Amino acid sequence: MEDILFDLDHDGTTDFAFWGQMDQNFQFQTQLDSFLLDCSAASGQLSPWSSFGCQSMFPDAQLTLTDLDVQSPGSAVCAEGDSSCADEPLEVTKRRARRLVVTHQPYKVQRHAANIRERKRMLSINSAFEELRCHVPTFPYEKRLSKIDTLRLAIAYIALLREILVSGCDPKSYVDECMKNGYKNQTNAIWNTSGERIPLVH
């Protein structure tokens, strides 16, 4: 029996940690999946649109005691048993083997921990996108902005705000003028996804 601890937070503000006892019946998938979903729900930063796919987050992460046994570098490198091992560049293989020798951690365990960190990183990026969506104006009937549209619209919105500042005009009359004459900004920024002009109130 071997204890594994995944510390999922390093900023000290909230202390998320996950640990499990590694025996042959232990499976990461269920516990970790539900844990990450709980984290997401608890954050309360995601809009109703936020979706977490129904697919399993750990399609191949059913760790067993066998997987966690310290393997020889060679066997660990090709533990996945995929065909890519055969044509993997020699230098890459050597580098990975060297790392495994030094760390004494099975490749699968390292990879799994890295996957969790990556997922957490993506979650934080997504929550930032949600926050940004709250700051770019859209019509209520517009569908949820994609990430790329959110960025483009934010750029356009900032450009418009800058132009209003530079013009020195009253913001409302400036926008009214834009609506009347058709807005053309200098950056050719894209307004929004549906081809409508964005309202400035939100």
Added chain:
DNA sequence: TAGGCCATCTGGTCCT
């Protein structure tokens, strides 16, 4: 059904 969007996994690279 094709295309867009997204989440996840993965390996490489850079940084601390």
Added chain:
DNA sequence: AGGACCAGATGGCCTA
């Protein structure tokens, strides 16, 4: 040494 960041690959879901 380990974590953060990044980009490519892959597969699922949704919509026109």
